Amino acid sequence: MKKNYRKIIIVALLLINCIGLSKVCSAEITNNLTSNNIESKDRLEKIKEKGVLTILTSDLAPFAFIDTKTNQPTGIDIDIMNVIAKELGVSKVEMKVAPFPDLLEKLNTDDNIDVAASGIIITEKRKELVAFTDPLYKESEAIIVPKVSRINFKEDLKNAVVGAQSGSVYMDLAEKWKKEGKVKDVVIFESIPELLSAISVKKIDAGITDSIIGEYLLVKENLYLKILQPYSQEAPAIIGIGVRKSDVNLLNAMNKKIDDMKKDKTINKILEKYGLSDKYLY
The missing domain is CATH 3.40.190.10 (Periplasmic binding protein-like II)
Structure with missing residues (x-):
């Protein structure tokens, strides 16, 4: 009798566990289906x-x-x-x-x-x-310098402090040039206007920026700056x-x-x- 009673208890426990697991599994499946069925509008x-x-x-x-x-x-x-x-x-x-x-x-x-x-x-x-x-x-990169500058050729950048905009591909190029010894140092600016202003007041010797920005702003804003010429571009984009x-x-x-x-x-x-x-x- 005791043995049969034990068997009944064991079977009952197993059934309870199975039911519990079944509910958990069922909940997981339902959640997944709900998540998959929620589609954001195109x-x-x-x-x-x-x-x-x-x-x-x-x-x-x-x-x-x-x-x-x-x-x-x-x-x-x-x-x-x-x-x-x-x-x-x-x-x-x-x-x-x-x-x-x-x-x-x-x-x-x-x-x-x-x-x-x-x-x-x-x-x-x-x-x-x-x-x-x-x-x-x-477009490509352009080197911006003051209209009166000791930098007349790309080789002159070797002893120059050069600026570039944060997050731009030209920041990466400037830092690459520094590692290669092609520029003396690099200063990073948050915006192009800040970069051009720093060149104008000679806080830095030159700046690397988009050739389109160089051509447009130097004409429209009548800045006392120029694009370095002649210059062989390295980073077409x-x-x-x-x-x-x-x-x-x-x-x-x-x-x-x-x-x-x-x-x-x-x-x-x-x-x-x-x-x-x-x-x-x-």
């Missing part, structure tokens, strides 16, 4: 629904900046995005601003941002963070617009319009508007 659908395409930039001319006369976003990348927005059926382009080194991280973490566009050079490292559109245009890797439909729609803009020479006209020649066409 980015392209969101943009069309709100009627606004929000672009994150570093507020840097001539790529993307606020026109002081109209108080409206303008610039090469903004003009390109305006054309793309119309193709998407969107009537308004909105610009938000963040420091250049933070653009791609903020794009991935702020759901209110749709794309990042601020003369962003496509690199393998950046492609780990976001997807890029097809190339829009190309291509510019694209950053998109979240998950926003595939948006990326495809943008690339389709970018291809059209290259064929009908819309991008040529936009570059020309900002005083840039066909040498920047990709």
Whole structure:
């Protein structure tokens, strides 16, 4: 009798454990299914629904900046995005601003941002963070020096203190040159205006920046600076617009319009508007 009683207790305990485990397993499966079934609305659908395409930039001319006369976003990348927005059926382009080194991280973490566009050079490292559109245009580095300077050739940089913008590919190039003994030292600045100001007041001997920025700002701002010539460029680059890797439909729609803009020479006209020649066409 005792043996049978023990058997009954053991069987009962086993049944209780099985029921408990069954509930746990069942809960896990239900949670997984719920999680998988929650689908966020497609980015392209969101943009069309709100009627606004929000672009994150570093507020840097001539790529993307606020026109002081109209108080409206303008610039090469903004003009390109305006054309793309119309193709998407969107009537308004909105610009938000963040420091250049933070653009791609903020794009991935702020759901209110749709794309990042601020003369962003496509690199393998950046492609780990976001997807890029097809190339829009190309550029390279430029060496900026005071109009009256002891630096007349690239070789003269060996004894020079050189500046570059934080987070830019030209910061990486400047630091590479320092390791190779091609420049004396490197100073990093948070923005291009700070960099150009430091060159103007001779806090540093020269600066490395985008050739497009060099050509545009030196003419528009009438700065007492110049681009070092002759100079053999080392870092040719291509510019694209950053998109979240998950926003595939948006990326495809943008690339389709970018291809059209290259064929009908819309991008040529936009570059020309900002005083840039066909040498920047990709």
